[in-house]
Amino acid sequence: MKPNYYINTTDMIKIVTYYFLFVSVQIFAKDYDAIIQNYKTKINVAIENSNNYTVDVDATRYKPKSNDITEFGEFNYIVIGAGTTGAVVANGLSEQTHKKVLVLEAGKGSDISTDVPLLVYQAQLSDFNWGFHSTPQKNGCLGMKNQACPCPRGRGVGGTSLINGMIYSRANPKDFDRLARDVRNSAWSYSNVLRYFKKGENFTHTNPAAPYAPCYHGKKGYLNVENLNIDNPRSEAFVRAHLELGFKKTDYNSLNELGVSLIQSTIKGGKRADTGTTFILPIKNRKNLMVSMESYVVKIEIHPKTKIAKSVLFSRHGTLYRAKAKNEIILSAGAFQSPQILQLSGVGRKMDLSKFNIPVISELDVGRNLKDQNSIFLSITHNTTDPDIDLNSALKDFVHGRGILTTSNFEGVSFYDSKHKNYPDIELFLIPFAKSPIPNLNNKVVNYTDATLKDLSAGNAKTFSILATDLDPKSLGSVTLKSNSPFDYPLVDPNVLSNPADLEMLYKIIQFTRKIVKTEAFKKINATLLVPKLKACEKYKLDSKGYWYCNFRQLNHPSYHPLGTCAMGKDPKKGAVVDSKLRVFGVKKLRVADASVFPFNLRSHLVANCVLVGQIVSDFIKKVNF
Numbered sequence: 001m002k003p004n005y006y007i008n009t010t011d012m013i014k015i016v017t018y019y020f021l022f023v024s025v026q027i028f029a030k031d032y033d034a035i036i037q038n039y040k041t042k043i044n045v046a047i048e049n050s051n052n053y054t055v056d057v058d059a060t061r062y063k064p065k066s067n068d069i070t071e072f073g074e075f076n077y078i079v080i081g082a083g084t085t086g087a088v089v090a091n092g093l094s095e096q097t098h099k100k101v102l103v104l105e106a107g108k109g110s111d112i113s114t115d116v117p118l119l120v121y122q123a124q125l126s127d128f129n130w131g132f133h134s135t136p137q138k139n140g141c142l143g144m145k146n147q148a149c150p151c152p153r154g155r156g157v158g159g160t161s162l163i164n165g166m167i168y169s170r171a172n173p174k175d176f177d178r179l180a181r182d183v184r185n186s187a188w189s190y191s192n193v194l195r196y197f198k199k200g201e202n203f204t205h206t207n208p209a210a211p212y213a214p215c216y217h218g219k220k221g222y223l224n225v226e227n228l229n230i231d232n233p234r235s236e237a238f239v240r241a242h243l244e245l246g247f248k249k250t251d252y253n254s255l256n257e258l259g260v261s262l263i264q265s266t267i268k269g270g271k272r273a274d275t276g277t278t279f280i281l282p283i284k285n286r287k288n289l290m291v292s293m294e295s296y297v298v299k300i301e302i303h304p305k306t307k308i309a310k311s312v313l314f315s316r317h318g319t320l321y322r323a324k325a326k327n328e329i330i331l332s333a334g335a336f337q338s339p340q341i342l343q344l345s346g347v348g349r350k351m352d353l354s355k356f357n358i359p360v361i362s363e364l365d366v367g368r369n370l371k372d373q374n375s376i377f378l379s380i381t382h383n384t385t386d387p388d389i390d391l392n393s394a395l396k397d398f399v400h401g402r403g404i405l406t407t408s409n410f411e412g413v414s415f416y417d418s419k420h421k422n423y424p425d426i427e428l429f430l431i432p433f434a435k436s437p438i439p440n441l442n443n444k445v446v447n448y449t450d451a452t453l454k455d456l457s458a459g460n461a462k463t464f465s466i467l468a469t470d471l472d473p474k475s476l477g478s479v480t481l482k483s484n485s486p487f488d489y490p491l492v493d494p495n496v497l498s499n500p501a502d503l504e505m506l507y508k509i510i511q512f513t514r515k516i517v518k519t520e521a522f523k524k525i526n527a528t529l530l531v532p533k534l535k536a537c538e539k540y541k542l543d544s545k546g547y548w549y550c551n552f553r554q555l556n557h558p559s560y561h562p563l564g565t566c567a568m569g570k571d572p573k574k575g576a577v578v579d580s581k582l583r584v585f586g587v588k589k590l591r592v593a594d595a596s597v598f599p600f601n602l603r604s605h606l607v608a609n610c611v612l613v614g615q616i617v618s619d620f621i622k623k624v625n626f
């Protein structure tokens with residue numbers, strides 16, 4: 001007997017749906033293969049290029065063929081640098097549809113090496129990094145080639161957010177209240193900036209294990225923030241160890257920064273959410289916005305009598321151009337190049353400028369007060385194992401926004417207050433340096449000497465790292481001109497570890513890290529703090545205080561969080577370069593907006609705070625130009 005069957009309408013719909021699903025899955029599968037193949041090719045190119053990448057020593061690539069000036073036209077606003085902050089400023093100002101905004105950026109748009117989070121070191125060893133090095137140091141960075149500290153800085157639409165570690169971290173509420181008090185402007189108070197943080201952010205809580213305080217986060221802003229899907233014995237031990245010592249789990253971007261957490265990251269669907277991708281890409285069709293890439297600014301023209309900033313000279317593809325600004329010029333070239341451009345334009349210390357016959361238009365402490373944090377990598381031996389993942393399987397996950405390629409090499413973070421003032425001074429950071437299909441090139445970026453590398457690789461133990469940071473070292477550095485040529489790199493002198501208090505603090509941090517490593521949680525993974533035998537320190541007893549001081553001078557370097565070089569403040573006679581609305585003292589229609597305006601070390605990383613500066617300055621400007 002034949003089964004007597006018929007198809008009812010519901011079944012019919014099901015069959016048709018399944019059929020189409022089946023076909024579309026086939027199509028998708030095909031597309032994914034092509035996408036994966038494309039990624040694979042590009043990733044391999046990025047890896048190859050990073051292996052033999054040589055960093056620039058100056059900016060001669062931008063030299064124009066002649067000094068004749070071609071007029072580029074007039075705009076309401078000119079933003080110099082489409083970096084972390086500049087991109088936000090460009091977005092904010094071009095909301096005024098009747099105002100023309102020109103953005104001048106020396107670099108290009110993002111690509112695969114910046115989009116794939118785990119290619120972070122490949123991005124740092126590419127043209128996306130200016131490749132600055134400090135001047136030879138006397139007290140620190142002694143284990144690095146030429147005794148020079150690494151000073152990576154991003155170049156391109158998105159700036160340093162194209163090459164950074166992607167941790168999303170706002171300054172401590174007390175930082176803002178302190179700033180508001182110092183500059184006498186409540187715009188910078190925590191209650192005010194919290195509104196901006198929430199407005200600018202699109203937070204997605206992608207990992208339930210990560211602490212999350214919803215009322216401190218926004219969901220409608222441009223900047224995507226997600227948790228990384230971290231779940232391994234190492235990060236578990238890191239969190240548990242802190243809990244054992246009495247730390248609380250915390251959303252470190254809430255009112256309470258102190259505690260331990262898995263990190264929040266500037267990532268969208270597994271890809272880097274730099275500020276070019278998040279603040280410029282969605283608005284690229286605004287008719288009043290022009291982003292001119294490969295455009296290197298050489299000078300801001302300020303009228304010597306009226307002191308009005310009128311125009312900007314920049315070089316593009318061999319031609320020197322002048323763009324005029326009707327309303328304002330906003331300098332967002334970052335903590336090294338904003339002071340450089342100001343000095344080249346006649347704003348700086350007389351003694352710094354007269355050396356190079358640059359007439360002084362406004363005498364200010366530009367480039368002084370360079371501050372940064374201090375970081376030391378501590379290696380922890382352990383007995384956990386990471387799964388072997390090859391590039392193909394990693395890519396299969398990546399196209400679905402998952403897996404190792406979507407991670408940035410940072411897992412856990414804690415903020416600690418050794419002085420019990422409810423104001424953190426130490427940060428620990430869990431860095432897996434785990435097995436991965438992408439080579440880890442941190443040592444190449446830091447540029448250790450061969451002797452140091454040999455000492456560091458001795459024993460070849462399996463380790464992960466805790467990056468221990470002094471959030472507020474006392475040493476002060478500077479950024480000055482090397483010559484009056486804009487095509488020379490500036491002289492960056494962090495003067496690292498010049499204040500002995502900074503050595504003492506790092507030593508304190510070692511003791512603290514040791515406590516973490518000695519917890520039951522870390523014992524379970526057989527963790528020990530590895531004390532590297534450095535030849536340069538062999539005259540000290542290993543692990544003694546004298547040894548560690550020597551170790552710090554060899555291996556410690558600034559944390560890549562430079563600021564303070566165009567400091568905000570009340571009084572230009574006391575070092576302030578810009579006022580509380582970021583206007584340059586003694587010059588009209590010129591503001592600085594980037595990390596260089598923060599006068600003191602923040603208890604955090606910097607991207608979130610730079611985005612904030614971009615939002616706030618846009619509002620300052622729009623209030624007086626409408």
Ligand SMILES: Cc1cc2nc3c(=O)[nH]c(=O)nc-3n(C[C@H](O)[C@H](O)[C@H](O)COP(=O)(O)OP(=O)(O)OC[C@H]3O[C@@H](n4cnc5c(N)ncnc54)[C@H](O)[C@@H]3O)c2cc1C
Nearest residue numbers: 081083084085106159160164165166167297595605606607
């Ligand atoms: C390796 C590294 C890792 C970091 N990790 C983190 C992290 O995980 N989380 C975090 O919050 N912070 C991190 N930071 C710090 C943070 O990324 C920076 O402090 C921040 O992005 C700086 O933003 P900015 O706007 O001041 O300058 P930038 O983003 O550097 O912008 C300056 C822009 O100006 C352009 N420019 C400069 N000179 C000229 C010129 N003459 N003409 C035209 N254009 C010019 C540059 O190309 C650049 O695009 C990291 C930094 C580094 C280097």
Ligand SMILES: *[C@@H]1O[C@H](CO)[C@@H](O)[C@H](O)[C@H]1NC(C)=O
Nearest residue numbers: 047048049050051052053054
């Ligand atoms: C870098 O190396 C790759 C091969 O590994 C080669 O194709 C490329 O041309 C090299 N680039 C430079 C600038 O030498």
Ligand SMILES: *[C@@H]1O[C@H](CO)[C@@H](O)[C@H](O)[C@H]1NC(C)=O
Nearest residue numbers: 054055145146148444445447
């Ligand atoms: C390392 O330092 C040397 C010597 O100063 C320099 O030539 C080289 O470009 C540096 N490399 C990197 C990757 O910074």
Ligand SMILES: *[C@@H]1O[C@H](CO)[C@@H](O)[C@H](O)[C@H]1NC(C)=O
Nearest residue numbers: 202204219220221224268269
């Ligand atoms: C916020 O991010 C989520 C997840 O990436 C996305 O679906 C949503 O559209 C974003 N919202 C805005 C306003 O961009």
Ligand SMILES: *[C@@H]1O[C@H](CO)[C@@H](O)[C@H](O)[C@H]1NC(C)=O
Nearest residue numbers: 381382383384525526527528
């Ligand atoms: C723990 O680590 C030590 C070295 O630090 C090693 O000798 C020992 O075998 C390890 N034990 C286990 C159980 O892995």
Ligand SMILES: *[C@@H]1O[C@H](CO)[C@@H](O)[C@H](O)[C@H]1NC(C)=O
Nearest residue numbers: 382383384523524525526527
């Ligand atoms: C790691 O070491 C700890 C402590 O020595 C031990 O209890 C544990 O079984 C070890 N784990 C593995 C996977 O070897």
